Amino acid sequence: EALAQEVLRLKRERNAVILAHSYQLPEVEEVADFVGDSLGLAREAQRTRAEVIVFCGVHFMAETAAILNPEKTVLLPDLEAGCSLADSIRPEDVLAWKAKHPDGIVVAYVNTKAEVKALADVCVTSANAVEVVSQLPQDRPIYFVPDMFLGAHVARVTGRRLDLFPGECHVHAGIREEHLKALLEAHPGAEFLIHPECGCGSGCLYLKPDAKMLSTEGMVRYAKGAEAREFVVATEVGILHRLKKEAPEKAFFPVKPDAVCEYMKRITLEKVYLSLKEMRHVVRVPEEVARKARRALEAMVAVG
Ligand code: MLT
Structure with missing residues (x-):
């Protein structure tokens, strides 16, 4: 509590905004201005008037905020908060x-x-x-990089032929058919919400043809609006805090309770506090790279 108060005080003093991804720890989400x-x-990073953005998420997200906001200071509370999926592909792979x-x-x-x-x-x-x-x-021809499960889902839904890079998120890839099967038996009346990065992806729709393949934001929106009372959720378990908060009358069951991203969880409240106190760690992207990446990112932010 006292630490959370300190974070909020420093945030005002620094004219900072705290942005947190839905996979963050609950105590971090609680001090955030936006989750x-x-x-x-x-989009929030682009819109904010704050001078400092404390990014509670992983490194590529802080880079994205820095690219979209070259004039702001973007802080990542722990530089070790990486992403196995982002690390799986190199610029050379795309150039080839x-x-x-x-x-x-x-x-x-x-x-x-950013280089990719x-x-x-x-x-x-x-x-x-x-x-x-x-x-x-x-x-x-279209090259979809780097998540092959998401790519296969997009190819199926759009009917487009995509060349896929063989990358995966280690947490989502670990959510497989057998996990889904077990939950189908335990919760026959529940709706199934599956993140398209999951290893059980499109190939498992035969098990539950009416399962919804959704991003985390899509899951929150869907669960709030749906009539069902029970949902089985296949993604990183950090999303459960938000789902329970935004749809408190409903029940949510993780397909795999140990689907935890250790990189996301490196950001603790203590590190958020130190980040604001010591203005660290500043994430910068060289302007030459940022300029090229910005075009691709602005095209992304404009859709959906
Ligand atoms: C993201 O876009 O932040 C991740 O893919 C997780 C999600 O929200 O679906």
Whole structure:
């Protein structure tokens, strides 16, 4: 409590805003001005009048905020908060595909480093990937990087042929068919909300054809509006705090209770406090990279 008060006091003193991803620890979400998914956070970062953005999430998200806001100071409370998915692809991988497909379009999931975004034509998040891809020209090859499960989902829904990079989020990839099966038996009346990054992805829809494949923001919106009282949730378990808070009359069951991203959880309230107190760690993207990545990000923020 006292620490949370200190954080709020420092935040005012620094003219800062605290943005937190839905996979953050509950005590971090509680001091945030805004809690959301990558798309919502990017938009909020663009919109804020604060001079300092304390980004409670992982490194590529702080980079995204810095790219969209070159004049603001973006702080990441722990530089070790990385992302296995963003780390899975290098700029060389994209350049090799481009060399073979000079007329190709590169679609980069926002979970990528700035250097990869700089080579992309457009970025997407799980909330708008289907919409963005469905608007792309029909006659050019498309490379979807780096999450192959999300890519397969987008290809299925849009009917487009996509070249996929074989990347995955280690937490979501670990949510598999057998986990889903067990919950189907335990909660036959529940609605199933599945994140498209999950390893049980599109291929498991035969088990539960009416399962909803949704981003975290989509899950919150859907659960609030749906008639069902019980939901089985397949994504990182950090989302449960928000789901319970925003739809308190409903029950939520994680498909895999140990689906925990250790990188997201590196951000603690204590580190948020130190971050504001000592103005650390500043995340900067070299302007040459930022300029190229900004085009792809602005195209993303505009859709959905
Ligand atoms: C994001 O976009 O932040 C992640 O894909 C998780 C989600 O919100 O679906």
